[in-house]
Amino acid sequence: MRRVFESLMNLLNLIRDRFVGPLKTLVDDPAPFVDMIRPAQDAKFGEFQANFAMPLAKQLGKPPREIAQTIAQQLQLDDICETPEIAGPGFINLRLKASFLSAQIGRISGDDRLGYSPTSSRRNVVVDFSSPNVAKPMHVGHLRSTVIGDAICRTLRFVGHQVVSDNHIGDWGTQFGMIIYGYRNFLDEAAYAEQPVAELARLYKLVNQLSDYHATKAKLTTLQSESATARTRLETAEAQAKDDKAKKQLNSLRKDIEAAEKAVKDAIESIEKVESSPTLLKAAQAHPDIARKARDETAKLHSGDADNNTLWHQFIPPCLEALNQVYRRLGIKFDMTLGESYFNPMLPGVVSSLQSKNLAKLSEGATCVFLEGNAAPFIVQKTDGAYTYATTDLATIQYRVESLKADEVLYVVDKRQSEHFQQLFATACLWGIGTVRFQHVSFGTVMGKDGKPYKTRSGDTVGLESLLDEAVSRARRIVDENDDRRESPLLTSEERARVAEIVGLGGIKYADLHHSRDSDYTFDWDKMLATTGDTATYMQYAYARVCGIFRKMQLSRDSLQTSGVTISVETPEERRLAVQLLMFGYAIDSVLNDYRPHLLTTWLYDTADAFSQFFDKCSVQNAGSEELRKSRLVLCDLMARAIKTGLSLLGIEVAEVL
RNA sequence: GCGCCCGUAGCUCAGUUGGAUAGAGCAACCGCCUUCUAAGCGGUAGGUCAGUGGUUCGAAUCCACUCGGGCGCACCA
Numbered sequence: 001m002r003r004v005f006e007s008l009m010n011l012l013n014l015i016r017d018r019f020v021g022p023l024k025t026l027v028d029d030p031a032p033f034v035d036m037i038r039p040a041q042d043a044k045f046g047e048f049q050a051n052f053a054m055p056l057a058k059q060l061g062k063p064p065r066e067i068a069q070t071i072a073q074q075l076q077l078d079d080i081c082e083t084p085e086i087a088g089p090g091f092i093n094l095r096l097k098a099s100f101l102s103a104q105i106g107r108i109s110g111d112d113r114l115g116y117s118p119t120s121s122r123r124n125v126v127v128d129f130s131s132p133n134v135a136k137p138m139h140v141g142h143l144r145s146t147v148i149g150d151a152i153c154r155t156l157r158f159v160g161h162q163v164v165s166d167n168h169i170g171d172w173g174t175q176f177g178m179i180i181y182g183y184r185n186f187l188d189e190a191a192y193a194e195q196p197v198a199e200l201a202r203l204y205k206l207v208n209q210l211s212d213y214h215a216t217k218a219k220l221t222t223l224q225s226e227s228a229t230a231r232t233r234l235e236t237a238e239a240q241a242k243d244d245k246a247k248k249q250l251n252s253l254r255k256d257i258e259a260a261e262k263a264v265k266d267a268i269e270s271i272e273k274v275e276s277s278p279t280l281l282k283a284a285q286a287h288p289d290i291a292r293k294a295r296d297e298t299a300k301l302h303s304g305d306a307d308n309n310t311l312w313h314q315f316i317p318p319c320l321e322a323l324n325q326v327y328r329r330l331g332i333k334f335d336m337t338l339g340e341s342y343f344n345p346m347l348p349g350v351v352s353s354l355q356s357k358n359l360a361k362l363s364e365g366a367t368c369v370f371l372e373g374n375a376a377p378f379i380v381q382k383t384d385g386a387y388t389y390a391t392t393d394l395a396t397i398q399y400r401v402e403s404l405k406a407d408e409v410l411y412v413v414d415k416r417q418s419e420h421f422q423q424l425f426a427t428a429c430l431w432g433i434g435t436v437r438f439q440h441v442s443f444g445t446v447m448g449k450d451g452k453p454y455k456t457r458s459g460d461t462v463g464l465e466s467l468l469d470e471a472v473s474r475a476r477r478i479v480d481e482n483d484d485r486r487e488s489p490l491l492t493s494e495e496r497a498r499v500a501e502i503v504g505l506g507g508i509k510y511a512d513l514h515h516s517r518d519s520d521y522t523f524d525w526d527k528m529l530a531t532t533g534d535t536a537t538y539m540q541y542a543y544a545r546v547c548g549i550f551r552k553m554q555l556s557r558d559s560l561q562t563s564g565v566t567i568s569v570e571t572p573e574e575r576r577l578a579v580q581l582l583m584f585g586y587a588i589d590s591v592l593n594d595y596r597p598h599l600l601t602t603w604l605y606d607t608a609d610a611f612s613q614f615f616d617k618c619s620v621q622n623a624g625s626e627e628l629r630k631s632r633l634v635l636c637d638l639m640a641r642a643i644k645t646g647l648s649l650l651g652i653e654v655a656e657v658l
Numbered sequence: 659g660c661g662c663c664c665g666u667a668g669c670u671c672a673g674u675u676g677g678a679u680a681g682a683g684c685a686a687c688c689g690c691c692u693u694c695u696a697a698g699c700g701g702u703a704g705g706u707c708a709g710u711g712g713u714u715c716g717a718a719u720c721c722a723c724u725c726g727g728g729c730g731c732a733c734c735a
Contacts, residue, residue: 038674041681051677054715064715088678089715133735173735248725340735366733375660375731382733389735416729418662444663445729482697490695503697515671518663520728522670526684531697533683534671541697549694590674602672605682616690616699636694658697 009116010585012039015048015080015094022074023052026060026067039583045087046095047579053090064090101578102567109634110562112641114584118160126164126400127153129412130332133170134319134339135179135200138326138464140454140523141414144443147509147651148517149412150332151597152441154649159592164335164404168396169323171316171339173389177298178207180311181290186283197322200315210284211291213274216267223267227260302344302386312341326464330505331651338396346395347387351380354394359430369427378423390424397428401436408437410595415442415518441595444520446512454523468505474529475504482658490657499655503537504529506652510536513650514601534605536652539643542608542615544658546640549620550633551656557637561630568631573614577635580610581642588649597650604646611639 016034023030033052040049053071057064065086072084072092082095108115129149132138153165182203192199234253240246274280287293301308320337327333351367354360360369360380368377380391400406411421421440428438448454456462479500483489491499511528515521528535550557569575580603587603590596620636623629644654 036677038677041674041678045678049677054677058715091678131735170735175735251726364732368732373661377732379733384733386733388733392735415663417735419730420735422662478697482695486695519671520664524670527670530684533697535683535697537697538683541695545695545698547695552694586674593674598672599674602674602682609682612698613700615694619694621694658695 010589011582012037012048012586013589015077018075018077018080019050019071021076022071025074026056026070039586040093043576045091045093046082046085048081048094050092050094053092057090068092096579098569098575101569101575101582104582105567105569105578105635105638106563106565108581109565109567109638110560110641111638112645113158114581114638114642114645116158116585116588122161123407124162124164124405125156125408125410126166126404126406127156127410127412128166128168128396129153129410130327130334131168131170131413132323133173133175134323135197135204135315136170136175137197137201138323139461140446140464140467141461142464143467143508144446144512144517145412145414146327146330146332147512148441148443148597149410150330151509151513151600151650152410152412152595154651155588155591155597155600158645158649159588164400164406165333166400167334167337167339169337169339171319172302172341172344172392174295174298175204175208176301176312176315177294177296178211179204179315180297180301180308181294182207183311185287196315196318200319206283207290207294209270209274209280210287211294212270213280213284214288215291216270220264220267220271223260223264227257227264230257230260299384299386326468329468330509331653338399340389340392343392343395343399346398347391350391350395350398351387354380354427354431357431359427369423369430371423371426371430374419374423374426376419378427390420390427393420393424394428394431397424397433397436397438401433406436408439410439410441412441412443415444418442439595441517443517444515447520447522449522449524451522468508470525471508471529472500472504474525475507476500478529478531479503479658495657499658502653502655503540503658506536506540506647509650509652510539510601513597514605516596516598536647537658539604539608539647540652540654541658542611543640543643543647543654544656545615546611546636547656549636553621555633557640560633560637562634562637565630565634566627567634568628571618573610573617574632574635577607577610577614577639580607581635581638584642584646587646600646600649604643604650607639607642607646611636611643614639 016037019034019037020030023033027033033056036052036055037048037050040046050068050071053064053068056067060067068086068090072086075084077084077094078097080097080100082097085093085095087093104115127149129152130142130146132142149165153163156163179200183200186203186206188199188202191202230253234250234257237246237250237253274284284290297308301312351360354369355367360367362368363370363377365383366377366379367381368379370377378390379388380394381387397409400409413421418440421438421442425438425440428436446454454462476496479491479496483491483496507528511524512521514534527533529537531537547557550560567578569578583603587600590599614635618632620629620632623632647654
């Protein structure tokens with residue numbers, strides 16, 4: 001019994017442990033076979049199933065059902081499960097005993113952690129996420145990194161790991177040259193005094209647009225001739241196309257044309273944008289070599305120019321404050337915000353160290369690390385002497401390993417940068433950084449309903465703040481509607497605003513987190529704030545319904561007597577809810593196995609779903625006996641804790657009344 | 659040209675790394691509020707898992723090829 005108590009944290013592991021002994025009588029290494037014990041695919045098979053008998057049959061040359069039988073006979077599981085059943089070709093099906101469920105629910109009742117005790121194998125994990133560029137407003141693209149990274153940090157901390165969340169902001173890049181140039185040439189002083197960040201963003205955008213204008217204009221005829229060439233090539237190819245191979249080439253040529261023509265169209269559009277505005281055109285003509293001059297400003301900044309550094313120090317604080325405003329609203333905290341600038345002094349040392357170890361060498365004027373299997377080199381210093389983000393990232397790794405003593409470093413970054421990270425990790429290993437575990441926790445692009453990266457109608461990226469405002473105002477409408485429908489509304493205006501914030505932000509975060517992170521995901525307002533289905537609201541609603549039960553019965557959840565109550569798991573709904581609650585530890589462990597928060601959303605949805613059925617079928621107020629009512633109250637309370645805790649690991653809040 | 663990823667229901671997505679009859683939400687249709695929040699519950703319908711071949715007791719999952727789509731690829735981060 002003691003054993004059950006200690007290792008219940010992850011119910012599956014508890015069961016797996018019991019198979020080790022019996023399996024050892026048949027094989028030397030039971031580990032791979034133990035892994036083949038899984039949650040059952042279908043409730044009719046019980047809660048767990050063991051799938052190892054079939055592959056083992058081949059290895060041992062015995063019928064699988066016989067092997068299953070042999071193992072089943074040796075199993076000592078009767079404190080947990082009913083007698084194992086052998087089914088189909090040789091599956092072992094396990095069904096949890098009602099007495100076990102009842103006892104375990106009783107044991108963890110009233111516990112916000114649902115019986116999950118902190119790990120004894122604590123790791124020191126640095127999580128690098130969000131990483132916006134300073135002085136460029138955050139947009140929808142930053143949302144995924146921020147939300148996923150935060151969820152991972154929270155879950156790691158919950159399990160008991162030492163976590164350092166680090167916002168590796170872009171505060172040193174080429175955009176600062178543009179801003180400095182803009183500041184010197186186009187500053188609107190009144191606007192800067194009023195809203196410095198907005199004005200800096202405007203300057204950045206302006207300088208960028210003008211640089212672009214000149215570059216595009218210079219490039220336009222080339223683009224046009226490339227487009228024309230592509231068309232000619234297609235026509236000749238079309239005339240000659242005979243076999244399938246040629247046909248395939250035609251297709252790829254057609255795609256080339258499409259791309260070339262789009263490039264021309266985009267170029268013309270961006271030129272038009274400038275030329276259609278007299279002010280912009282005048283500015284463009286007055287600053288013909290704006291791009292080079294902006295680059296010069298960056299170089300001056302990096303080489304220690306006093307004036308530019310003064311400006312930089314002046315720009316940074318309001319920009320950081322603007323970022324923090326967004327993070328505060330999202331409920332996200334960083335342990336440190338060490339931007340690229342922080343690592344600037346270390347960059348020469350990184351390069352010379354790589355050179356001294358014969359890892360980096362000069363190629364076409366740039367200092368590069370060549371890696372096996374990679375066509376492109378990893379450039380650590382450009383021909384003009386400037387360092388790249390590769391260099392910064394290496395310096396950052398060194399800092400995280402040496403100063404932060406990291407065992408593991410996670411990078412929550414767009415999957416399009418996977419080659420960079422593959423090269424970075426490979427270089428770091430060659431460099432001799434030690435036994436740190438690196439992982440690029442990659443994620444896909446946020447798409448619009450049109451299947452293209454999410455943009456506003458005018459083609460701009462969507463600002464993060466307006467996105468949050470939109471979510472909250474949509475949520476407010478729903479909250480208003482719902483509360484107005486009641487005979488006597490339960491919420492004051494201030495409470496409605498608070499609930500709208502919780503529901504709106506929760507909806508946005510949940511929508512993102514419930515997709516597996518690798519895939520691109522389609523941003524859809526109607527879905528994330530729908531009043532039906534698999535949304536944050538569904539869980540929040542389930543939570544509020546529990547609160548409603550206690551409110552109606554004039555009981556307080558805080559003073560609920562949870563110990564000494566016998567938990568009933570007689571009805572299918574009670575049973576399912578109990579099983580779900582006990583699977584919490586497994587869900588948490590699955591999330592951290594490969595940093596996939598969506599496995600937690602799945603568990604949350606299943607749990608809320610189990611509760612909804614329970615709510616429908618198992619009345620608390622009208623339970624047949626006082627004993628049963630107590631049992632159900634404890635289940636309700638535990639389910640509310642489960643939802644609150646689970647959502648909190650995703651950075652999502654709950655409300656007593658919805 | 660080289661490399662990586664993807665293709666599952668009308669739509670949006672899962673599918674626990676090779677297991678039993680491929681699942682959920684939305685949309686559609688049918689039912690359920692005098693009892694704890696109907697933002698809910700129950701049910702029906704919906705599939706050539708892009709295609710072909712292979713590996714084996716067993717494949718959406720692994721391998722090969724084909725078709726279709728996306729994304730990277732020396733001095734931007």
